[in-house]
Amino acid sequence: MNFLSELREGLFIAWDSLRANKLRSALTTLGIVIGIVTVTLMGTALAGLNAAFLKSISAIGTDVFFVAPWQWFSDEPWWKMRNRRPILLADARALVRQTTFARATTIDASRRMTVRYRDLSATSVNVSGTTEGGAEVGGLVLKEGRFLSAAEVEGARPVCVIGADIAANFFPYESPLGKHLRVEDQNLEIIGVLEKRGSFLGMASLDNEVMLPVTKFVSDFSFRPPVMIRVKVRDLKEMDEAREEIRGIMRKIRHLAPGVPDDFAINEQAAFIQTFDRMNSVVAGAGLFITSLSLFVGGIGIMNIMFVTVAERTREIGIRKAIGAKRRAILTQFLLESALICLLGGLLGLAFAYPITLVMDRFMPAALSASLVGIALLVSVATGVIAGFLPAWRAAKMNPVDALRAE
Amino acid sequence: MPLIRLQDIWRSYQMAAETVHALRGVSLSIERGEYVAIMGPSGSGKSTMMNLLGCLDTPTSGTYELNGTDVSHRDDNELAEIRNREIGFVFQTFNLLARATALRNVELPMVYAGVSPDERREKALVALAAVGLADRVDHRPNELSGGQRQRVAVARALVNSPSILLADEPTGNLDSKTGVEILALFDELASKGNTIIVVTHEEKVALHSRRIVRILDGNIASDEQVRRVEGRESRFEGKPAPDPSA
Numbered sequence: 001m002n003f004l005s006e007l008r009e010g011l012f013i014a015w016d017s018l019r020a021n022k023l024r025s026a027l028t029t030l031g032i033v034i035g036i037v038t039v040t041l042m043g044t045a046l047a048g049l050n051a052a053f054l055k056s057i058s059a060i061g062t063d064v065f066f067v068a069p070w071q072w073f074s075d076e077p078w079w080k081m082r083n084r085r086p087i088l089l090a091d092a093r094a095l096v097r098q099t100t101f102a103r104a105t106t107i108d109a110s111r112r113m114t115v116r117y118r119d120l121s122a123t124s125v126n127v128s129g130t131t132e133g134g135a136e137v138g139g140l141v142l143k144e145g146r147f148l149s150a151a152e153v154e155g156a157r158p159v160c161v162i163g164a165d166i167a168a169n170f171f172p173y174e175s176p177l178g179k180h181l182r183v184e185d186q187n188l189e190i191i192g193v194l195e196k197r198g199s200f201l202g203m204a205s206l207d208n209e210v211m212l213p214v215t216k217f218v219s220d221f222s223f224r225p226p227v228m229i230r231v232k233v234r235d236l237k238e239m240d241e242a243r244e245e246i247r248g249i250m251r252k253i254r255h256l257a258p259g260v261p262d263d264f265a266i267n268e269q270a271a272f273i274q275t276f277d278r279m280n281s282v283v284a285g286a287g288l289f290i291t292s293l294s295l296f297v298g299g300i301g302i303m304n305i306m307f308v309t310v311a312e313r314t315r316e317i318g319i320r321k322a323i324g325a326k327r328r329a330i331l332t333q334f335l336l337e338s339a340l341i342c343l344l345g346g347l348l349g350l351a352f353a354y355p356i357t358l359v360m361d362r363f364m365p366a367a368l369s370a371s372l373v374g375i376a377l378l379v380s381v382a383t384g385v386i387a388g389f390l391p392a393w394r395a396a397k398m399n400p401v402d403a404l405r406a407e
Numbered sequence: 408m409p410l411i412r413l414q415d416i417w418r419s420y421q422m423a424a425e426t427v428h429a430l431r432g433v434s435l436s437i438e439r440g441e442y443v444a445i446m447g448p449s450g451s452g453k454s455t456m457m458n459l460l461g462c463l464d465t466p467t468s469g470t471y472e473l474n475g476t477d478v479s480h481r482d483d484n485e486l487a488e489i490r491n492r493e494i495g496f497v498f499q500t501f502n503l504l505a506r507a508t509a510l511r512n513v514e515l516p517m518v519y520a521g522v523s524p525d526e527r528r529e530k531a532l533v534a535l536a537a538v539g540l541a542d543r544v545d546h547r548p549n550e551l552s553g554g555q556r557q558r559v560a561v562a563r564a565l566v567n568s569p570s571i572l573l574a575d576e577p578t579g580n581l582d583s584k585t586g587v588e589i590l591a592l593f594d595e596l597a598s599k600g601n602t603i604i605v606v607t608h609e610e611k612v613a614l615h616s617r618r619i620v621r622i623l624d625g626n627i628a629s630d631e632q633v634r635r636v637e638g639r640e641s642r643f644e645g646k647p648a649p650d651p652s653a
């Protein structure tokens with residue numbers, strides 16, 4: 001009860017003294033403002049990048065293996081892996097036939113090519129060969145028509161499924177179904193249109209795409225191209241067994257003697273996430289460093305100004321002590337004052353940071369989260385309490401006789 | 408049991424070259440309800456004694472019993488609590504908080520006693536009315552005259568109903584007319600049974616009390632009751648001082 005009334009008094013005095021020294025308080029708090037702006041912007045940017053990344057990465061799927069000659073984010077030098085034998089269509093088909101853990105599989109190959117429709121053309125379209133399993137493995141949703149069938153893949157039929165951008169650019173006013181696209185010297189009939197999918201990691205658009213049977217792709221657009229196999233596992237719990245099985249099958253297909261290292265790789269989403277996390281923690285570390293540096297500088301400023309305040313108010317401290325204020329009451333009073341300055345600095349920082357996050361939101365999903373606001377305010381108050389402690393302690397243990405004689 | 412009992416009190420200050428003995432073995436008893444003046448030349452140790460009596464300071468040796476309990480070796484926080492409960496201070500320079508209104512200044516001792524805001528306000532208003540400042544409660548010190556400031560200080564000193572009112576040169580910063588007003592207030596308080604100790608070097612001020620303790624070089628030189636002065640009432644413009652022998 002006593003403490004409560006001291007606390008209320010402390011808050012009152014702190015607020016009163018801030019109002020009396022507006023300019024000084026504002027200047028003092030600048031370091032805190034900068035620190036809080038940094039921490040909020042950094043936090044918002046990281047959260048935004050994370051959200052964007054996870055959204056993109058979900059296109060890969062947690063339960064999908066990517067079997068290819070090369071390892072993602074490998075530590076092995078590129079010139080060693082470069083010489084690995086490509087995986088050919090026949091090998092891929094053998095793997096797909098033999099694997100037992102798959103819910104769906106697909107064999108892919110792709111190239112950037114120019115696509116035409118009448119007198120319209122689009123360059124650098126991602127033309128890819130795939131199989132009937134491609135829709136399920138990639139989680140593709142059709143807006144119109146249907147996906148490639150097994151018969152069309154088997155017969156290397158000249159049909160294709162197009163991405164949302166191609167559909168929008170070539171057929172703004174009509175349905176693309178039944179129309180024929182021209183890729184090199186081949187006419188491909190459009191049998192399906194995909195829903196919009198966005199971009200992958202903010203770079204390649206996934207909607208600027210034409211998909212056709214991989215058999216057709218291999219025979220007409222590319223001579224013995226390397227292919228990649230994607231295997232979607234039935235059950236996430238079977239990931240390890242599935243990986244081992246695929247590895248065994250691949251080693252057999254590629255005639256690797258026991259003891260010879262794999263000359264192919266079984267990639268998965270986890271590798272992306274690991275790499276991203278590593279990058280993330282580097283950025284977060286740098287942000288933390290800048291933030292703590294400016295908070296440290298700000299804290300020193302606060303400490304300095306609090307020493308000045310305590311010295312200026314020695315007489316007042318003497319009066320309060322004579323009247324019966326205990327050490328705790330004086331300590332609380334000055335800690336509250338210093339915490340309040342920093343809290344206002346924190347609020348000011350948030351007020352600056354908020355419009356910047358709105359601008360950032362145009363480039364990535366960035367929103368100032370409630371927890372970040374909480375952290376920012378907590379950090380500023382903590383800075384105030386830590387920086388204010390020494391001055392407040394000096395005030396608290398002043399001798400009342402000496403303090404009353406001050407001036 | 409006396410309210411205050413000092414026994415062989417020494418207060419020494421350790422200086423670089425020598426030790427200054429501000430008080431050299433002072434012994435003194437003061438009963439509840441007494442009105443005492445402490446006099447002496449400059450540097451004799453009056454303020455030092457005042458600080459000890461007010462529990463702002465502790466003696467180098469000797470014992471100080473206040474209300475029957477030894478308070479000579481208490482720590483900072485215990486002394487603060489004793490001051491809050493038992494002592495009301497009136498200073499020469501008023502020592503009000505400059506940025507606070509009269510009301511808030513008077514509320515202050517109760518803030519540290521943990522009294523609820525409503526009760527605080529109520530008691531402070533009563534105390535201010537008692538010193539004749541009911542219409543000045545929302546004024547800040549710089550909006551009040553010297554005499555009014557000292558009245559606020561008196562109200563603040565009395566609001567927690569302390570055992571002792573301690574005043575160090577309470578009229579030192581006031582013109583003589585205002586000083587007389589404050590002294591009249593003290594007389595009234597004394598007649599109501601408050602224990603008052605006033606430090607002063609002015610004979611006129613001391614004569615309001617009923618007992619004068621004279622200090623010289625840190626020792627008590629004399630300690631005598633005030634005899635009634637002939638025609639004293641006439642100095643109070645119709646506010647007669649209470650009969651000291653009553």
Ligand SMILES: Nc1ncnc2c1ncn2[C@@H]1O[C@H](COP(=O)(O)OP(=O)(O)OP(=O)(O)O)[C@@H](O)[C@H]1O
Binds near residue numbers: 427447452454
């Ligand atoms: N903090 C201190 N350090 C050293 N010496 C002190 C201290 N306080 C008081 N003294 C010494 O103690 C003696 C008594 O001082 P004190 O202030 O009690 O005198 P006083 O009677 O109040 O004088 P005045 O009428 O001038 O106020 C003086 O010699 C003074 O120099």
Ligand SMILES: [Mg+2]
Binds near residue numbers: 453454455
């Ligand atoms: Mg003095």
